[in-house]
Amino acid sequence: MARPVDTPELARKREREAQMVSQMIALWCRGHHGGGHVVEQAGDDESVRVKLGLRTITLCPECAELQKYAIARIEHCPHMGTKTFCSACPSHCYRPAMREKIREVMRWSGPRMIRYRPITAVRHAIITVQAKRAAASDK
Ligand SMILES: [Zn+2]
Numbered sequence: 001m002a003r004p005v006d007t008p009e010l011a012r013k014r015e016r017e018a019q020m021v022s023q024m025i026a027l028w029c030r031g032h033h034g035g036g037h038v039v040e041q042a043g044d045d046e047s048v049r050v051k052l053g054l055r056t057i058t059l060c061p062e063c064a065e066l067q068k069y070a071i072a073r074i075e076h077c078p079h080m081g082t083k084t085f086c087s088a089c090p091s092h093c094y095r096p097a098m099r100e101k102i103r104e105v106m107r108w109s110g111p112r113m114i115r116y117r118p119i120t121a122v123r124h125a126i127i128t129v130q131a132k133r134a135a136a137s138d139k
Pocket of ligand 1: 029
């Protein structure tokens with residue numbers, strides 16, 4: 001399923017969303033998988049690093065896999081031009097197991113993102129509520 005080439009604006013939006021989801025996973029990883037992830041090791045380019053504020057977090061293998069998966073979904077998303085965030089998207093492109101995992105991560109990291117990206121986090125919360133309301137009134 002090929003998608004049309006992004007306009008520069010769309011490419012930026014995709015990039016921002018990818019960064020946001022990476023940071024949420026990084027927060028989750030730091031909070032749940034030991035917190036020893038804030039290490040910069042020269043040479044281990046296998047690991048996935050995410051910049052969070054002034055720190056760099058190295059994701060554990062489990063979170064690195066989730067991040068890779070989420071980025072791939074964003075990369076291939078055909079709705080990027082019209083939708084706002086994945087949480088408000090009508091088409092569920094995540095595999096059920098991955099979807100459960102990312103939802104858990106977002107539920108936990110969402111409120112904590114306010115420290116790092118206040119405007120995006122608040123906008124995200126509002127849009128998610130609106131989408132839920134719209135979905136509920138469709139029924
Ligand atoms: Zn982790």
